[in-house]
Amino acid sequence: KQEVTQIPAALSVPEGENLVLNCSFTDSAIYNLQWFRQDPGKGLTSLLLIQSSQREQTSGRLNASLDKSSGRSTLYIAASQPGDSATYLCAVYTDKLIFGTGTRLQVFP
Amino acid sequence: DTAVSQTPKYLVTQMGNDKSIKCEQNLGHDTMYWYKQDSKKFLKIMFSYNNKELIINETVPNRFSPKSPDKAHLNLHINSLELGDSAVYFCASSKQGRNEQYFGPGTRLTVT
Numbered sequence: 001k002q003e004v005t006q007i008p009a010a011l012s013v014p015e016g017e018n019l020v021l022n023c024s025f026t027d028s029a030i031y032n033l034q035w036f037r038q039d040p041g042k043g044l045t046s047l048l049l050i051q052s053s054q055r056e057q058t059s060g061r062l063n064a065s066l067d068k069s070s071g072r073s074t075l076y077i078a079a080s081q082p083g084d085s086a087t088y089l090c091a092v093y094t095d096k097l098i099f100g101t102g103t104r105l106q107v108f109p
Numbered sequence: 110d111t112a113v114s115q116t117p118k119y120l121v122t123q124m125g126n127d128k129s130i131k132c133e134q135n136l137g138h139d140t141m142y143w144y145k146q147d148s149k150k151f152l153k154i155m156f157s158y159n160n161k162e163l164i165i166n167e168t169v170p171n172r173f174s175p176k177s178p179d180k181a182h183l184n185l186h187i188n189s190l191e192l193g194d195s196a197v198y199f200c201a202s203s204k205q206g207r208n209e210q211y212f213g214p215g216t217r218l219t220v221t
Contacts, residue, residue, distance in 0.1 A: 031207045043113075043199060044152075044212040089152065093207055096165055097142075099152040 002027045004092055004100035012106040013080055021075040021103045023090035028068050030092040035064050035075050037086040038102075044089065047075075080107045112136070113213035115200050121219045122190055129186045130216045132200030140164075141183040142210065143175060144199040152199070158183055159205070187218075195220045 003026045013019055023033070032051045036044040048057045048064040050073070056065040063076040073090055085106050091099045113134045122128050134141065142165075143155040157165035161177040172188045183200060200213040 034209060036212075043214040044201075046209055046211060049209045087150070091152075096154050096157065096167075097210060098154075102150060 002030075002092065002094055002098050004090060004098055006088075006090060006100040006103050008103060009101065010104040010106075012108065015080060015082060015107055015109050017080050017107075018076070018078050019080055019105075021077070021088050021090075021105070023073040023075070023100050025071045025073075025092045025098075025100075027094070028071050030068065030094055032093045033064075033066055033073050034091050034093070034097070035062075035073075036089045036091065038089060039086045047088075077105075080105075082107050082109055113200055113202050113211050115198075115213040115216050117216060118214065119217050119219075121221065123221055124190055124192060126190050127186070127188045128190060128218070129184055130198055130200075130218075132183045132185070132213060134181055134200075134202040134211070134213075136202055136211060138202035138204050138211075139180050140203045140205055141177065141180075142201040142203075143183065143185050144201060144212075146197040146199060146215070148196070155198075156183075156185075190218075190220045192220050194218060 007022045034049045035047040050057045050066040061078040066073045087102045087104045091097045140159045142157045146152045156175045158177045174186045177183045197215045199215045201210045203210045
């Protein structure tokens with residue numbers, strides 16, 4: 001059974017720091033991995049999707065990597081801003097999308 | 110705006126009632142989903158439809174009945190609501206199952 005875990009569960013950093021969010025999954029047989037952000041009381045916004053054949057994807061200040069064989073993905077956020085404060089979710093696609101437990105990020109000025 | 114939309118945004122009802130949540134997407138996708146986010150914020154798939162055909166039905170009580178009148182719409186009807194049904198329900202869509210999924214804003218259901 002696929003399980004997805006995210007570490008840390010919560011993170012509080014000062015503005016400007018570079019940070020890394022971690023996602024691990026137990027079964028490497030995935031088609032892709034997707035990173036989302038969720039703002040309080042809002043829906044999910046897709047940030048990046050990495051296909052199983054890819055090693056990384058970049059969008060602006062965000063870079064996501066995927067190491068399928070070790071069951072890990074990281075989301076790197078460069079030069080963090082208060083507007084980055086949200087919960088970040090990773091999800092792996094097998095025959096359905098399976099979500100991780102989330103990392104709640106707070107960036108303070 | 111191109112998006113996934115849901116109505117209503119908030120739904121407060123009493124135990125035993127029947128209610129429906131509607132979802133529409135104008136992204137031209139052929140696969141739609143319902144997810145449930147519980148009080149601990151854990152998000153889990155309930156149903157998936159591809160071209161109006163049910164393809165995923167997780168272990169959801171049969172009080173929950175999805176209906177897809179066409180590719181752009183997926184509604185969720187819930188009978189005999191229970192306290193444990195209180196959650197946020199998200200609709201999502203994608204081109205096909207393996208592609209990027211786009212989520213609606215969610216419907217917060219509170220059963221009293």
